[in-house]
Amino acid sequence: MPKPIALPAVAPGINPHRNARTLEQIPILDPLLYQPHAQRPVRSKMRELDKDTLIMPHTHPWAQLALSTGGVIRLSLANATYIVPPHRAVWVPPGVQHAVTMVETARLYTLYFLPDTHGGGAQAHWMNDPVWQECRVMEASALLRALVVEMDVGSDNSLPLTLTQQERELHLSALVCDELRRAPVIHLGIRLPKDKRLKNLCEAVLADPTRHETLEQWILDTGASLRTVARLFRSELGCTFTQWRQQVVLAHAVALAAQQLPIAHIAAELGYTHSAFSALVRRTVGMTAATFLGQQQSAPTAP
Structure with missing residues (x-):
């Protein structure tokens, strides 16, 4: 079992939708139960969430990709906000505090990517490029969306994957990374003062x-x-x-x-x-x- 990575404390500063309608605030699912590691460098989780649900501000030492099916999400940082429809995905680098609001009811897929500084190895070198050190919204191709849906979404409390399932996950995650590197970037985010x-x-x-x-x-x-x-x-x-x-x-x-x-x-x-x-x-x-x-x-x- 990989050694858990310590999660930084949540810092104040993100206040999404301060003047909007009341949101149902929910805690995040324990990220350590989906922690990526050398044997599983890309992990996925899925939640079915109702409209106006807010996942409270949080941070973690691995990168994240958020993608929804059938609904719009809003990802909020301390200094910017991004509204993301199903045909796009949003990338969050390691250590960046963020909150997620469901603008519409949808399934939210969250993929975690292990940086090479935490054991991701050569297959994670692409994340060291400066362009991946900032949040970005990208076009989510039909192939990328299909790959995300096929990823295993079980936590560490679930039955362990068989060797065949682990091998399949590695193939899927390699294709996910390849599609991400090819995805066109949409330069549209809303900066906040x-x-x-x-x-x-x-x-x-x-x-x-x-x-x-x-x-x-x-x-x-x-x-x-x-x-x-x-x-x-x-x-x-x-x-x-x-x-x-x-x-x-x-x-x-x-x-x-x-x-x-x-x-x-x-x-x-x-x-x-x-x-x-x-x-x-x-x-x-x-x-x-x-x-x-x-x-x-x-x-x-x-x-």
Whole structure:
């Protein structure tokens, strides 16, 4: 039995959905029961979770991939948040504190990856690349999703795997790692500020980005002036309020798209015309709205 890796204490700082509806907070399943080790360098667990469930902030010394089937999840860090639909997955490096909120009811698959510093060996060298030291959202191919679902999700309290099952898990996990290295990265995350006044405003926008139209309306509850808030956006987030809110709009579009809503409906829900929303997506992420939202454009019908 591998020696358990000590888990760091949870630090304060993550407060996902401060202004959103009440969430059902649940504890994490004991990570040590799914700890990856040299014989099983990639481990998987699965939970069926209801909408508005919050997995409390936590951290662990191995990397993590979170992927859901049939629902949207929100992964929150101290300084950023990511909204992830089923056709994408989110990577969390070792030691990064995070919380997970179920935007919709879904099965949540969590894969743990053993770094080579903890015994992962040569097969884990790819995780040492600087690009894997930051959180990232990636396209989850059909093959990657199928591989994840096939991984064994038993804990160390379950019956031990047979040699045949261990061999199969190693083959599956090697393919998972290969698919991850090939997966296109989606450069879309929502940065969060440190300033308390600005963070409260940003969390309110995250909860309901269409509630107000102008920054002047949003700042009424902050106790700060328009000039101060505008300056804080530039100094802490490196952008204007309008640019930051557009990122939030796109994140909410992802959540709506997971409900199989047409693009025109999604645009209207977010206060845009179809053409204006399509232009926003193209300008921000460099792809069509259909591609960004994981929707296949239907072929034109013959006259």
